[in-house]
Amino acid sequence: MSKQERTLVELAEVVGCCSPLVREPLSAEQSTELARLFKAMGDPVRLRLLSLIASHAGGEACVCELTDVFDLSGPTISHHLKVLREAGLISGERRGTWVYYRVHPEALGRLSAVLVPTEAAVGQ
Amino acid sequence: MSKQERTLVELAEVVGCCSPLVREPLSAEQSTELARLFKAMGDPVRLRLLSLIASHAGGEACVCELTDVFDLSGPTISHHLKVLREAGLISGERRGTWVYYRVHPEALGRLSAVLVPTEAAVGQ
Numbered sequence: 001m002s003k004q005e006r007t008l009v010e011l012a013e014v015v016g017c018c019s020p021l022v023r024e025p026l027s028a029e030q031s032t033e034l035a036r037l038f039k040a041m042g043d044p045v046r047l048r049l050l051s052l053i054a055s056h057a058g059g060e061a062c063v064c065e066l067t068d069v070f071d072l073s074g075p076t077i078s079h080h081l082k083v084l085r086e087a088g089l090i091s092g093e094r095r096g097t098w099v100y101y102r103v104h105p106e107a108l109g110r111l112s113a114v115l116v117p118t119e120a121a122v123g124q
Numbered sequence: 125m126s127k128q129e130r131t132l133v134e135l136a137e138v139v140g141c142c143s144p145l146v147r148e149p150l151s152a153e154q155s156t157e158l159a160r161l162f163k164a165m166g167d168p169v170r171l172r173l174l175s176l177i178a179s180h181a182g183g184e185a186c187v188c189e190l191t192d193v194f195d196l197s198g199p200t201i202s203h204h205l206k207v208l209r210e211a212g213l214i215s216g217e218r219r220g221t222w223v224y225y226r227v228h229p230e231a232l233g234r235l236s237a238v239l240v241p242t243e244a245a246v247g248q
Contacts, residue, residue, distance in 0.1 A: 021175035022232070031172040038171065042163025048155040051145035105241035108146070112239035117229035 020116040037111055040087035045070060046080045053090055054103040063092075063099045144240040161235055164211035169194060170204045177214055178227040186222045 018030050026034065041047050052069060053061045067077050081101065084090045089107050092099040142154050150158065165171050176193060177185045191201050205225065208214045213231050216223040 021171075022178040022227070022229070024175075024179050026172050026175040028168065028172065031168040031175070035166050035168040035171045038162045039166025042159050042166040044152065044155040044159040047145075047159045047162065048150050048152065051148075051150040051155070054146040055149050103146070105146070108239045109241040112236045112241065115232045115236035115239070117233040117236065 018110075018114050021114055022117055026114075034111070034114060037087050037089065037107065040083050040089055043080065043083075045072065045077075046084055049077070049080055050084060050089060050103060053101045054105075054108070060100045060102045063101065066101075142234075142238050145238055146241055150238075158235065158238060161211050161213065161231065164207050164213055167204065167207075169196065169201075170208055173201070173204055174208060174213060174227060177225045178229075178232070184224045184226045186224050187216075188222050190225075 018026060018034070041050065048069070049066060052066055056065075063077070063081065066081075067074055070077060081090070081092065085092060085101075088104060090101050090103050092101045094100075142150060142158070165174065172193070173190060176190055180189075187201070187205065190205075191198055194201060205214070205216065209216060209225075212228060214225050214227050216225045218224075
């Protein structure tokens with residue numbers, strides 16, 4: 001096992017839940033749980049919202065900064081944020097007029113670790 | 125940057141496409157392309173099929189071995205395999221009576237790299 005692969009396996013163990021899916025099949029329960037997260041990310045607006053929040057300075061983004069990026073109504077953006085929140089990918093906190101969102105890095109880490117490919121693929 | 129984080133960033137660079145989404149926001153085009161893959165995985169049966177194929181000895185699985193795992197009809201399994209194939213996550217090759225499926229590890233690697241969380245999250 002290469003140093004790179006060892007590190008990725010460590011990551012999988014740290015974040016818990018599942019081995020990389022190239023190593024052993026997911027159970028029905030694990031698949032149901034993880035598919036819910038992937039489904040929430042299976043929309044271009046939601047995925048972009050997630051990346052805008054995750055990469056924002058300070059690790060949180062005001063909803064007031066997110067709506068201007070898209071050519072979509074406020075309620076549509078709110079709906080997508082709600083789907084991400086209900087999936088456990090982000091959480092929001094109201095402070096004054098606005099809600100501020102943060103990603104849950106442990107959820108991203110878990111998904112990343114499940115998808116880690118084999119050493120051969122990483123080296124391609 | 126820790127050794128672990130360096131390795132994960134190397135992984136992101138090797139597999140191409142996008143930086144981890146915690147580092148910079150995805151563009152509209154990247155989000156559209158990646159959301160298509162996440163959407164294909166956003167179903168428990170498809171995600172389990174993907175893991176059964178990816179973890180199978182020899183890296184490929186006969187469709188004849190996949191159908192018995194689920195309490196679903198052959199056509200339903202075939203439909204889910206088609207969605208995974210059209211998303212570019214797997215490919216199938218007919219040999220004699222059966223089709224044999226393999227995952228595309230570079231697609232998994234790309235998604236894994238995009239989701240890599242920050243060092244702080246990995247250490248939790």
